[in-house]
Amino acid sequence: MHYSIALSERQHKILCRHLIRTDGQEDLCFALYRPSVGKSRYSGIIKEVILPLPGERQVHRNVSFNSEYIDRVMDLALEKECGICFLHSHPTNGWQHMSTDDVIAETELAPRVKSFTKLPLLGMTVAQDEVWSGRFWIKTSPSKYERFWCESTRITGKGITIHYDDRQIMPPVLQEQFTRTISAWGPVKQQSIARMHIGIVGLGSVGSVLAEALLKTGIQKITLIDFDTVELKNLDRLQGIGKLSIGRLKVAVVKQRLLTQRLSKNIAINSVPHSIVEENGFRAALDCDLLFSCVDRPWPRFVLDALSQANCIPVIDGGIETSIKPNQSNIDQARWKAHTCGPERACMCCIGQYEVADVSLEQMGLLEDPTYIANLPKDHFIHRGENVFAFSVGVAGMELQQFLSLVLKPRRQFYGPKEFDFNSGMIDDNFEFTCKEGCDIEAMLAEGEKINHAFITQHPIAEQRRRAAIGLVWAFFKNLVNF
Ligand SMILES: [Zn+2]
Ligand SMILES: [Zn+2]
Structure with a gap:
């Protein structure tokens, strides 16, 4: 199992404001986390920061906390069914190791926290330059707690920043074949981008173009999720x-x-022949640092919407709407758009990428029923024109811009949803950056495993497609034997 941490930019700012002191002293605090369990990665999602009240900690040469503070944190963790995270700062820069005193403090805390919360203690250290390191203390035998370093800490919001443990995810060697890519944003950014684990959900016209583009951008770890056959x-x-x-x-x-x-010998492609609503698809997505949503149905969009908030994984989504003139003499109009969802950004539901009512229709199988579809209103999404490759390249381009803007944060500028009007050539960007008041998806922020299971189910059509693909492979081998 790999280990990781994720937090929103808001939580990151609260923590840095408290922990990084102008007087150069170290400081400490606690936070609550929820676990997020991927196929091969266990992450702690920071849910809530619990700052010390006056007198609950002493800042002297070696900062310490008193029993009132930890008791209060334990009570809150029990009440909210969360794990406990113990955080402190160091007066130096870069990824931080632990001092002997740090190891003693966390080793003493680990059994108490585990017996109270049933979840492992998460220890985190922040440097003066706001770089995080972290570790889980896992009970490996009846009286033994072992330290497992987190391979990365992901901060998501208007941008995405990831701090890596170089021993686990090594900085890639910048090879000659990427010279021109590196010349655009420099070696430091390239080493950060190339180490991201990126997932593509849906390998249709947009997804297949994105897969190619991400490979050419130097991404080394890509997970492909789609149950469908060609x-x-x-x-x-x-x-x-x-x-x-x-x-x-x-x-x-x-x-x-x-x-x-x-292109590079370090490329790892993980292919997952499942729907995002199935256990294997959902868990594989939780292993990723960022996802591209290249699905065109409301159910998987709804699941990705929830997943992005609950697990602090940004999801970049896009869509195309086309229509032909009634007499089929020409295209009538076409629009395509791209946007990023997740913490501190508008969810797909709030910007109208799907209707909740359609999610239920799809779950009941009604969107596959020709009679039912025929009776749906003319403006229902199911009756919209199909996207074509030429337009899909445009959407994929807009999604890649969203991705690069998130990771590069050029001149600290950010943008929300963008929509291109094919007829006029105009790009609209006057859309909401954040969710509407009282949004149900936004309320899922950092909930992790508390709600993840609610979105995982069976998908009969996906099962059927996989069986057909396996049948084809069998037929191929049978033919070989007969030959
Ligand atoms: Zn320390
Ligand atoms: Zn929303």
Whole structure:
């Protein structure tokens, strides 16, 4: 298992304001966290900072806290069903190791916290330059607690910043094939971008273009999530995929295409032939630092919306709307858009990317029922024109801009949703940056496992597609044997 930490920019600011002191002294505080359990990564999502009240901690040469403080934190953790995080600062810069005193303090705290909360103690250290390091104290035998360093700490909001433990996720060697990419934003940013684990949910026209673009941007770890297989009718929409791939799983075909380019020997592509609403798809997404939502249905969008808030994983989503003239003489109009969801950004529901009522229709299978669809109003999303490859490249481009803006934060500028009008060539950006008052999705911020299970279920169509793809592989081998 790998370990990681995530927190919103708001929590990061509160913590830094308290912990990083102008007098150069170290300071401490506690926070509550919720676990988030991915396929291969266990993360602590910082839920709430609990600052000390006057007299609850002493700032002298070695900062310490008294029993009133830890008792108050324990009570709050029990009441809110959270884990406990113990944080302190160091007066130096960069990723921080632990002093002997730090190890003693956290080793003493670990059994108390575990017996109270049933969750491991999370220790975190912040440096003067706001770089985080962290570790979980896991009970590995009846009286033994071992320290497991977190490979990364992710801060998400208007931008995304990730601090890595270089021993676990090493800075990549900047190879010649990326010279031109590096020349755009420099080696430091490239080392940060290249180490991100990025997931693409949905490998249709937008997803297949994004997979290619992320590889060329130097991303080394990509997870592809899609249960669907390649069909003849998809061939005018899938980047680099032809007739030979018909019947195969899209994730397998795209993975093969990315790997055969041999762009770098450190590239790891994880292909997951499941829906995001299935256990395997959802858990694989929780291993990622950022997700691209390339699905066009309300149910997976709703799940990704919730997942991004609950687990502090930014989700970049896009969409295309086209319509043809009634007499089919020309395109009538087309618009496409891209936006980033997650902590401190508007969710997909608030900006109208899906209707909650449609999520239920899809869950009941009614959006696959031709009779039911025929009776839906003319302006229902199901009747909208199909996206075409030429427009999908435009959407993928806008989504990549959202991604690069998030990670590069050029001149500290940020932007929210953007929509391109094909007919006029104008880009609109007068959309809300944050959620509407009382939004249910926003209320899921940092809830992690408390709510994750509620979004995981079975998906009969996904099961059927996987069976068909496996059947095709069997038929292929049977033919070989008979031959
Ligand atoms: Zn220390
Ligand atoms: Zn919202």
